[in-house]
Amino acid sequence: MSVLRVTHYSGDRLGGAARAAYRLHQALGGRQEAFSRMVVADKTNDDTTVRGASPRLSSRLAAVLSPTLDALPLRLGAPPDAMPRSTGWSGRIGAAAINAEPTDLVHLHWICAGFLSIETIGRIRKPVVWTLHDMWAFCGAEHLAEDGPGARWRHGYDPALTTGRFDVDRWTWRRKRAHWRTPMRIVTPSRWLAQCVADSTLMGAWPVSVIPNPLDLSRFKPMDRAAARRLLNLPAEKPLVLFGAIRGTQLSYKGWDLLQPALAKVAREQPGVEAVLFGQSEPSDPPRLGLPLHWMGHVSDDFTLSALYSAADLLVVPSRQESFGQTGSEAQACGCPVVAFDATGLRDVVAHGESGLLARPFDSGDLADAMLAVLRDDARRGVMSVQARARAERLWSYDAVARQYLDLYRDAVPR
Structure with a gap:
């Protein structure tokens, strides 16, 4: 059996999405069937299989500027609901660099705050698996949104529901629809989020699987x-x-x-x-x-x-x-x-x-x-x-979760 080469992209710095992505990378690293590498917004460990993003500017300057640039459109018309938002307008890594990676498959995780742009994601030419850690991928700019029958992500951000201000959510959603022409394989850690994907206008026809986040059970275990x-x-x-x-x-x-x-x-x-x-x-x-x-x-x-x-x-x-x-x-x-x-x-x-x-x-x-x-x-x-x-x-063991992802990878990579 040939070894699958996987490269993960994770732009989260501190949150649960970052931990979940790195744990999956570790889980796959212990398998003979896969060679896993990871690209992150800011490298904070000495793991040689993980590297920081290769920005167009210096690393420190890019880390400061990219989130700021990505948030600029929010100043034009972010709704007053205080929900976290990302526009996917700027990015630290271009599609050419991703496509040049010696990898069989690109695995996206949380990629906002100026890590990867919407346009870059649409230009990736390798098979893509995307694990969602919130609702952003199928929404507009929102990371979280109400999930009732009237939710805008269910209906394609109808312009009739737009207020007089610049509608940053509709603008972001329309860019996703324009640039994401090829369906990606979506993974969610819960059935609820998978149902949201299936009910969305943007990704409703895309394949979606439910695989939970892994845990290192040698670290997370009962103590006295x-x-x-x-x-x-x-x-x-x-x-x-x-x-x-x-x-x-x-x-x-x-x-x-x-x-x-x-x-x-x-x-x-x-x-x-x-x-x-x-x-x-x-x-x-x-x-x-x-x-x-x-x-x-x-x-x-x-x-x-x-x-x-x-x-x-x-x-x-x-x-x-x-x-x-x-x-x-x-x-x-x-x-x-x-x-x-x-x-x-x-x-x-x-x-x-x-x-x-x-x-x-x-x-x-x-x-x-x-x-x-x-x-x-x-x-x-x-x-x-x-x-x-x-x-x-x-x-949630590394072995149980890694096996499910390996099955998904084999299905995603052309033979």
Whole structure:
């Protein structure tokens, strides 16, 4: 069997998409059937199979200018909804460089913020697999959008719905439609996101597969709870509820506004519970919810993340929208049950009653009741912990996920 040569392109610097892309690269690197390389916006490790982007300007100047240039059209008419957007207007890598790569297949991941332009993607002449980590690929400029029947991505950004200002979402969507003539193989980490792709005007006829994000289960594994709490300087005996997301208290789709009343109800009905938050530092005016809040700051290394999950009694993911919910899979790999809303990609991550509980969307009271049900039943929580780890081993191991991608690659590369 010939070795498949794959080159990944990942423009995300700090988020979950960057971690998911690199983990897949590592998973493939351990297989004899594939030779995996990776091109990233900014290289931060000493992995010789990963290289930084080769920009037209110097690396440092390009890293600063590319996101700024890409955001310039947003000043002309970005809607006032505060949703993150990218125009795909500028890019650090041209199509000629991608096409010259000695590779059989190009694998795109999160490529916005001036990493690859819409036009560049349309000029790639090698087979393309694209793993979506949000909704941007089939939307306009939006990374996240409402998914109801009236969603604009379902109907082709009808100009009749355009306001008087410059419609940056329609402009971006039309450029995608004009330049992306050849269907790419799309991968989503959840059934919800795959259904969105299938329902979209832009990509509805393109092939789409559901493959979850992989985890290194030798890193994400249960630790001794008492040792993890000592390491993190957390209370030894208190019930701990964990919540984590980069800028999680600032991004509306992460559901911090839904979690606050839920935590306040938990505090009233289960005295002694404390909350642990990671992903950002303590704000200048922290909320008063009736229970102690431990702010752990930004955490990026797998060991500390594993310690946090192992120290907690449960992880709560109150998101309104998640393409997958990577903290949920990481927590389960460490034997930590997960409580979330029964919505979007989290339906695929949490097995209700097995590895955690799913609450009614987006009912803060029901979310609180689900957390209380886990906290109050030590025996049930212990069973969930064992089942959560078994679920991670079955679904998210490097071997399980790499095998699915290799099958997809073989189908994509002409024989």
